[in-house]
Amino acid sequence: MKNKKTKTIKVDYLARVEGEGALYIKIKDGSVADVKLKIFEPPRFFEAFLRDRDYKEAPDITARICGICPVAYQMSAVHAMENALGAHVNGPLRELRRLLYCGEWIESHVLHIYMLHAPDFLGYDDAIKMAKDHREIVERGLKLKKIGNQIVNLVGGREIHPINVRVGGFYKTFSKTELETLTENLKWARDAAYETVLWTSKFSFPDFERDYEFVSLSHPSEYPFNEGRIISNKGLDIDASEYEAHFEEVHVKHSTALHSVLKERDAYFVGPMARYNLNFDKLPPIAQEAAAEAKLGKECRNPFKSIIIRSIETLFAFEEALRIISEYDEPKNPFQETQPINGEGFGCTEAPRGMLFHRYKVDKQGKILDARIVPPTSQNQKTIENDLRAFVPKYIDLPDDKLTWQCEQAIRNYDPCISCSTHFLKLNIERN
Numbered sequence: 001m002k003n004k005k006t007k008t009i010k011v012d013y014l015a016r017v018e019g020e021g022a023l024y025i026k027i028k029d030g031s032v033a034d035v036k037l038k039i040f041e042p043p044r045f046f047e048a049f050l051r052d053r054d055y056k057e058a059p060d061i062t063a064r065i066c067g068i069c070p071v072a073y074q075m076s077a078v079h080a081m082e083n084a085l086g087a088h089v090n091g092p093l094r095e096l097r098r099l100l101y102c103g104e105w106i107e108s109h110v111l112h113i114y115m116l117h118a119p120d121f122l123g124y125d126d127a128i129k130m131a132k133d134h135r136e137i138v139e140r141g142l143k144l145k146k147i148g149n150q151i152v153n154l155v156g157g158r159e160i161h162p163i164n165v166r167v168g169g170f171y172k173t174f175s176k177t178e179l180e181t182l183t184e185n186l187k188w189a190r191d192a193a194y195e196t197v198l199w200t201s202k203f204s205f206p207d208f209e210r211d212y213e214f215v216s217l218s219h220p221s222e223y224p225f226n227e228g229r230i231i232s233n234k235g236l237d238i239d240a241s242e243y244e245a246h247f248e249e250v251h252v253k254h255s256t257a258l259h260s261v262l263k264e265r266d267a268y269f270v271g272p273m274a275r276y277n278l279n280f281d282k283l284p285p286i287a288q289e290a291a292a293e294a295k296l297g298k299e300c301r302n303p304f305k306s307i308i309i310r311s312i313e314t315l316f317a318f319e320e321a322l323r324i325i326s327e328y329d330e331p332k333n334p335f336q337e338t339q340p341i342n343g344e345g346f347g348c349t350e351a352p353r354g355m356l357f358h359r360y361k362v363d364k365q366g367k368i369l370d371a372r373i374v375p376p377t378s379q380n381q382k383t384i385e386n387d388l389r390a391f392v393p394k395y396i397d398l399p400d401d402k403l404t405w406q407c408e409q410a411i412r413n414y415d416p417c418i419s420c421s422t423h424f425l426k427l428n429i430e431r432n
Helices: 046-050 055-063 070-085 091-122 127-133 135-156 176-180 183-201 240-246 272-282 285-293 303-327 376-395 400-412
Strands: 020-028 031-039 215-218 229-232 247-250 259-262 343-351 354-362 368-374 424-431
Touching: 020 376, 020 400, 031 376, 046 055, 046 368, 055 070, 055 354, 055 368, 070 091, 070 343, 070 354, 091 127, 091 135, 091 183, 091 303, 091 400, 127 135, 135 183, 135 303, 176 303, 183 285, 183 303, 215 272, 215 343, 215 354, 229 240, 240 247, 240 343, 240 354, 259 376, 272 303, 272 354, 285 303, 303 400, 354 376, 376 400
Parallel strands: 020 424
Antiparallel strands: 020 031, 215 229, 247 259, 343 354, 354 368
16 A cells, blocks of 8 residues: 555444454555454453352353343353253243243344444444434334343343243243233234345345354254254264363453364354354244345355344244244243252353353252353354454455444444453554
């Protein structure tokens, strides 16, 4: 580039992501020399908090890790604990867990689609400004999210940091009549979610595709929430108990969050795009039809189109919630009794942002001896940086403000939750 001077751009506050972080891009002689996604939120030591606590406390403690996806942390915790104790929850209790997960996916996906990501595609700084021109669309998003909240509130006991989940099941279960109070709203929401798929499919998307290694759970007969094997499109097929033999977390100087990588092949990609690419055939007919109408194939490698895939998963969640309620029979007992033993347990579930791994060691008194939690955003960090290295050269001659916009939009493709592993981002672009 003609301009040999160093140039720095700072975005002191980035709404529409969760947590505190910074992006550093160095451009030298017209090429991207360095990219760092810097995460500088202080570590919150939840794994340390869990040590010496009773195993039954794990779901409530881990729920506090995130206000957007507490159900994911609870579900991974209870599955890991039950694995350690040799317990397995089936029948209506398992279905109630899937229903609760439906509520969380709806809440999180709708928030991201309507409030965090759509303004990028429509040219607005935020959803409030977008609402001035698209009031009905924003109101539709708010109503959809409210219905997700209603599911979590009913099944989980409250909307944020639910309190009804326990090892072995729930503290309280519900009659079919109680669950059916959600049905009419869910039917409206299913139609509105279908419209959301078509709405997002009409956005303009950069021409950008990558050869990702997608990683997600895969279940023989259902789109993954709680259970399944860990698979990838490049040959991985393992049980959750084998996770640490194939994945490792590494420390990088520019981040307080660890980078998770595949030992054999390095960076990988978790989340809606991974689930969609690996489990398309498990989506219900209505979701597959919506994908076809949106002109989205069974595979998608353009991360900017993740907003369409989140819309399809939202549609799936409403359809799945209606199915669960229609087939539900109240269980005789709200939970299975569990007894502590010396054991080690592993659990993976699919948080809205991707696969979430938990491992616990417990003793025969039920005391937690060790805990490990690997959130989705830490698993995607390296792929985000790799994407930016490939993406920025296409726009390198843009003015810094426009390049900044494009980079922020690219980061939001992942809906990163830095607090789990972003409301505040500093973006530095250094040009030499």
